[in-house]
Amino acid sequence: MQQLVLTNFDNILTYQGIKGNIKFEQIQGTVEQENKRIKLLTQIAQQIVNLGYSNESLRNEIFCQLIKQTTIGSQTEKELKLNILQDALRRGWQLIMLCCETFAPQTNFESIILAHIEKAMDAGHISTEGAQSTVQEEISMFATYSLNKLLTTFRFGGILKVDEKKISDIQSITRIRRVFDCSLADIMFRQSTLAAPEKDFLVPTVLLFLINRIIQTNGLRTEGIFRESFAVDETENAIALLNLGYYGNQFFRSQTNPHSYAVLLLNWLKRLEDPIIPSSLYEKALDTVRPLGLKKTSLKLVSPCEFVNYELPLANILTLKCLSRFLKKVYAEENVRYNLMAVQNVALIFAPTLIKSKSEDSYVNSKNLRLEISFIMTVILEIGNLTRDEESKIAEAEKWVLDNYCKTCW
Structure with a gap:
């Protein structure tokens, strides 16, 4: 040894x-x-x-x-x-x-x-x-x-030990509501089979729930939001509940620590089977911020936001816009002086969860990190607003989630 x-x-x-x-x-x-x-x-x-x-x-x-x-x-x-x-x-x-x-x-x-x-x-x-x-x-x-x-990481603080029977019980149900460790398309498809109004939501309910809870627990003005850890066993318990659709569970009613919801949001994004910026479009995405002579694809000269709007599936675009809409509140001037999360810090934290390469070449991946952050920061700053219809529908969905899932937590 x-x-x-x-x-x-x-x-x-x-x-x-x-x-x-x-x-x-x-x-x-x-x-x-x-x-x-x-x-x-x-x-x-x-x-x-x-x-x-x-x-x-x-x-x-x-x-x-x-x-x-x-x-x-x-x-x-x-x-x-x-x-x-x-x-x-x-x-x-x-x-x-x-x-x-x-x-x-x-x-x-x-x-x-x-x-x-x-x-x-x-x-x-x-x-x-x-x-x-x-x-x-x-x-x-x-x-x-x-x-x-x-x-x-699943293993923060060591290897997580989960009861096998509990996993089996959860797996028999989570095919209906599972939102972790699956694709965004799967989440939206399963959501479309639920009762109204959830079946008509433009973005995942889990995203709206976590955003609401971060805001509700004063996360926008909490120092170190998205930079603090949270107990792995509690995080895994919360994930199990979210996979079951138990948004009004006692766990969430008693959990008023905004860091817990921030960690869950990062976990959800990271554990999507394919990132919000699909891996198949990784090099094209980076080409929007690469110098002209170093581009790796035949992508025409477009901005990161044009790329997002032209290349991504609609569910990905709407989810990214909804997330960016929330992150604008995080790095808003009136909140930054409390949370210390300027837009550069927000991009640093969220880039690894939103855009990832499938390459196993660790050296190349580390060299691309700056490009990934540059791409995500540009998107967060410049992505267009939702259309009037989209904004109206997402605002209604947010209010419904707040009234039906979050007020029971407060």
Whole structure:
């Protein structure tokens, strides 16, 4: 076990370019050399992630090593050149992000990794000049993505143990109302079989319910909304109830913590079988924010919002517009001073849940993260309003959900 720990630390140092044959200075080279370097980086990253995934007892140690390698001390600054240090930090945070995406620390280590992540997120707000500023922004971006992964993972705090009989009982019913771990099209189809007025709702009832509850519990003015964790067992209980359509259950009547509903909303978006921006359209979506010479598809020059309106299925468009309509309230000036969720932070948090690549190349995915955030932020800011008819129908649906499902919770 000790040898595994030592080997893993060597792998981290190698990935960071501090040790081995992947030095920062060697980045410039032929296309063949660059491809070879990327392939090697990917293999090393996968070794690190796989070690934590398959060895639960080593997860805290892996996070300890990564925290050490992403914490700058005076001695570190003396030993490494600035450009090498900056690249090492970038790569270190890439590894934290990839690990958070795959496994969570054990329960007794949650507060430590969360504190490290939150400190790095705040670093993005430090005003600096030049390259250092860019590095801080990137680290803040990776840290926010890491937090998002931890908040929405099934295994936050360890492996969840669920009673098999309970699962069996739920599965016999959830085919009727299931809203988690299925496609948006399936949700809307099942919803269309319900009694009026739900069968005529333009967006999923669960979305309207969670938005209503966040607002109702003063989530719009709660500091750290969408950035706080919530007990995994309570989250899973809530998901089971939502899958059954039990919106008026005692659990929700007694739950007045807005963070619980924020985590559920992120979970719901993340656990859709296909993201709101379908994976098949991933590269086309990113091409709307890529520089002209780097586009990967034949997509004509269109804005992200034009792309959404022309390419996405109607249910996806309406769901995205409804969500954006709510998020505008989150980053509204009168609320930001309380919740500290400016539009940039909102985009950082929601991008990983709304647009995802099917690629397993972790290195490429981490490089695309900035494009994903840019795309989502543009959509959130600029997507057109609902039509008058759509706005009227969604407003009526919101009021019905509030009166019939949320007032029983209050």
